[in-house]
Amino acid sequence: MEGKLVLVTGGAGFIGTHTVVQLLKEGFRVSIIDNFDNSVEEALDRVKEVVGWGLFFLQVDLRNKDDLEKVFAKSKFDGVIHFAGRKAVGESVEYPRRYFDNNLIGTINLYEVMAKYNCKKMVFSSSSTVYGQPEKIPCVEDTELKAMNPYGRTKLFLEEIARDISQAESDWQIILLRYFNPVAAHESGKIGEDPKGIPNNLMPYIQQVAVGRLPELNVYGHDYPTRDGTAIRDYIHVMDLADGHIAALKKLFTPDFKGCVPYNLGTGRGTSVLEMVAAFEKASGKKIPMKLCPRRAGDATAVYAAVDKAAKELGWKYVLLTS
Ligand SMILES: NC(=O)c1ccc[n+]([C@@H]2O[C@H](COP(=O)([O-])OP(=O)(O)OC[C@H]3O[C@@H](n4cnc5c(N)ncnc54)[C@H](O)[C@@H]3O)[C@@H](O)[C@H]2O)c1
Numbered sequence: 001m002e003g004k005l006v007l008v009t010g011g012a013g014f015i016g017t018h019t020v021v022q023l024l025k026e027g028f029r030v031s032i033i034d035n036f037d038n039s040v041e042e043a044l045d046r047v048k049e050v051v052g053w054g055l056f057f058l059q060v061d062l063r064n065k066d067d068l069e070k071v072f073a074k075s076k077f078d079g080v081i082h083f084a085g086r087k088a089v090g091e092s093v094e095y096p097r098r099y100f101d102n103n104l105i106g107t108i109n110l111y112e113v114m115a116k117y118n119c120k121k122m123v124f125s126s127s128s129t130v131y132g133q134p135e136k137i138p139c140v141e142d143t144e145l146k147a148m149n150p151y152g153r154t155k156l157f158l159e160e161i162a163r164d165i166s167q168a169e170s171d172w173q174i175i176l177l178r179y180f181n182p183v184a185a186h187e188s189g190k191i192g193e194d195p196k197g198i199p200n201n202l203m204p205y206i207q208q209v210a211v212g213r214l215p216e217l218n219v220y221g222h223d224y225p226t227r228d229g230t231a232i233r234d235y236i237h238v239m240d241l242a243d244g245h246i247a248a249l250k251k252l253f254t255p256d257f258k259g260c261v262p263y264n265l266g267t268g269r270g271t272s273v274l275e276m277v278a279a280f281e282k283a284s285g286k287k288i289p290m291k292l293c294p295r296r297a298g299d300a301t302a303v304y305a306a307v308d309k310a311a312k313e314l315g316w317k318y319v320l321l322t323s
């Protein structure tokens, strides 16, 4: 893989920064584009500090196809890891057009420009959200897919688009990585999850309560049919997730890989909201004040991964524990 040039969209974000560190460690060359919609340029300076050398970065919005073309005209990419997009379930219920505009138009532009420049290997950030509230857990990759909210619908549409493209044009190789819930940070402490504004996700919200930036955690839903009444998710360490991208890229570069294939990246273990809070309190020694609130629109009750397919076909498995 030494020297292959990878374009990383959304590379200044949470999963992007951690993956870029691992890509560089593995000997890939990396170019990053981001519009800083949900990140800051400083995140890239921090990546530079971790890896010890410079990065190639351009501020580009994927919805601007002309700008995107300029990026592809300058460099010949061997593949793309596509993180860029909006990701908050609750926000998507309130502002669905934001999600259709950013996630769908941005990705359609990317496919068009990739095709024009004959770059046809893509690792796409999908999500466990495409399982909706699955009838059976753990979720297996060939389970029926359904979205429960507009964000999830964009991921589902984008998976369908990827499948259609690869079916019609056999020279595309696409891996859909269905992430479960990434948490934690690089061991250096220099990069991590730093969303703009009030966090939507559980872990960064707990962290901001812990440091006194927010007064208390709102626990959304305490009447779910689960062991303690709160919703269950599969929390995975972001460095494990980053390594899942390396495994996926390596798979794309093997001559036998064909078509468009989905893989779950999770741990296979479900943890409730209250269990996450207890684990955080134990690890940090800080008390997290909580308020029990009604359920959040668009949320599933319990979702966790079957992880055998990624282990068998990508040779990837989580190694770091999160709770
Ligand atoms: N974090 C999670 O819980 C999670 C779980 C499953 C899937 N995902 C998906 O993984 C991807 C990365 O997630 P993340 O947690 O790193 O999110 P993030 O918000 O930290 O990173 C996304 C990055 O994309 C950039 N971006 C957004 N729209 C853009 C556009 N139009 N053009 C250029 N850049 C743009 C943002 O500025 C940000 O830096 C997203 O597609 C998300 O939907 C995330």
Ligand SMILES: O=c1ccn([C@@H]2O[C@H](COP(=O)(O)OP(=O)(O)O[C@H]3O[C@H](CO)[C@@H](O)[C@H](O)[C@H]3O)[C@@H](O)[C@H]2O)c(=O)[nH]1
Pocket: 087, 088, 089, 126, 127, 128, 129, 179, 180, 181, 182, 200, 201, 202, 203, 205, 217, 218, 219, 220, 221, 231, 232, 233, 273, 296, 299
């Ligand atoms: O302040 C908060 C935030 C979250 N939750 C609950 O915590 C659980 C996890 O929520 P969150 O961290 O927002 O994750 P998800 O809603 O599962 O969505 C995340 O994980 C999905 C993959 O599973 C991704 O697709 C999404 O982009 C990402 O936001 C849910 O039950 C929430 O209701 C709270 O109780 N209080």
